[in-house]
Amino acid sequence: MRATLYGGPGDITVGERPDPHLEKPTDAVVRVTLGCVCGSDLWYYRGVNPHALGPIGHEFIGVVEQVGVDVTTVRPGDLVVAPFTFCDGTCANCRAGWTGNCLNGGSFGNHGVDGGQGEYVKVPYADATLVKVPSGDYSDAVMKSLVAVSDVMCTGHHAAVSAGVKPGDTVAVVGDGAVGLCAVIAAKRLGAERIMSLSRNPVRQALAREFGATDIIAERGDDAIKLIMNMTGGLGVDAALECVGTGQSMATAFGIARVGSIVGAVGVPHDSTVPLQTVIFHNVGLRGGVAPARRYIPELLDDVLHGRINPGRVFDYETGLDDIKDAYDAMIDRRATKALVRIGV
């Protein structure tokens, strides 16, 4: 099969990989239809974070081709969403709902597991990992939203859930990348009344508004903090969602977080620190991390299929598999918020 291969910093190619086949009775082989490029892939591409050489990509949807004898929840021909991490569903962490921290799991496209930026993926623990999409004739827009549900929508949702967003809240989303934009959707979905999106990009500002943002904050750093504190009567927001992972974004989130609130953080940390004085003297908590996507997918999928949320709108660029390097470059150059990759049909 053809698959995207990571060859080191700056080195993304498409080449041949062995066709995957069932190895364990709990495996399934999925033919990938749509994949995409994640912000975290860019950290590897830039050489900031390490990644095993070989297959890459962890967000995809596809059609089941083969299933092992023990697989009962999906059949060949089923359309499925894969969470970005596979999980056994039975370990202590999975049983506690932390499927992204499965003791026997891992991320697709790493450590020898097939990547979602290739034609086929052998999915371990297929019953516990894959979520079947009910049969139907779905539009391309819905299909894109299903890809978004494999990671970014779950991750934005995790920021909101971690911060405890509840009906009536005032929420600020720090970061206007695909995850931040999905966090706007998530905040709205959980009932937030006022949603501030920190963005200075007109295209993303418009999408944030479409997703439910009531206020766009173009300021950054201390200016953003001052403005938001003024907008909230000096109290700060009920929930600050940190969707970037830099020092400035973390400082901003803590700077605008109301006493007793929780910063929901999902950005992969790069040179960021937690202001412990704010934690202790303002009682501002911190929760978040790798989203338990498998746990979240069923409810988010349902909202997608009923047209209540449209996270696929974050895709503003697309390529085929052979041109995937262009997708990486478009995101690196900030020509794209998030790039879809059409791999199969």
Added chain:
Amino acid sequence: MRATLYGGPGDITVGERPDPHLEKPTDAVVRVTLGCVCGSDLWYYRGVNPHALGPIGHEFIGVVEQVGVDVTTVRPGDLVVAPFTFCDGTCANCRAGWTGNCLNGGSFGNHGVDGGQGEYVKVPYADATLVKVPSGDYSDAVMKSLVAVSDVMCTGHHAAVSAGVKPGDTVAVVGDGAVGLCAVIAAKRLGAERIMSLSRNPVRQALAREFGATDIIAERGDDAIKLIMNMTGGLGVDAALECVGTGQSMATAFGIARVGSIVGAVGVPHDSTVPLQTVIFHNVGLRGGVAPARRYIPELLDDVLHGRINPGRVFDYETGLDDIKDAYDAMIDRRATKALVRIGV
């Protein structure tokens, strides 16, 4: 009146201060019967943290002497517990339950407000701040527990509440000071089944066991982490309570925290940092801070009066007001876990 005066690092004396009098209709004047020395007082005494020159001390119980015309919940002659911070009960933070972060409040014994290590205290917002103890003939042991409820018991409780301790949990308490010991009480009170107390002091180990600790961990740092991970089947504890505030204690708490759990931190931070990689990749949260003591006191007071908890057992040293410097020194020299100061009757 006579009161303890902070004159700078190492300078604790007892001197004369003007007798407090009612200034506002919401004030009360309380005659202090029992006070004590807090671990945070030692940071001032050591010169590590700043403190205004003048009165000091924020933990006390006493008898109401006078009340302003607007005060309705306490009367002269009432025995009262003062939370370590006063609060108006009406600001946005108080209404949200964060009484220790009252927008018009502050800490006793700071910024010109009388300290609890003196004969009298003018208490602002008496209705919102003070908690009346039902009339009764209480033992000295109960009285000591009431003093503990003014701060350390609430602070230990806040660590446990912040970490979300629930029935059946395995909890580790990092720190065997008065707050850590009270956190053991709090964990037990909230239903923890297994409580590990990190302590290498035989006296404190014995008290931790008396309070409900099921395991004593004498190891520190990486050795403690290894041991506790082994004791929990490699998973870590359901709740790690950080009751010290140093870099090592924070690292230990995060090192033993189970995926998806929350570190409950109440130690005043000194050179400690939050391991963000653990937050993000293990989904370990952080909550805690200055305890909302006024919110917690009623329920803890009830438990004290019914003999269900005995936090006053943390006092293992006592002096009169005139000898209070000895109380500071005993704690500095670690001859005392926590020193009671008998000020009036």
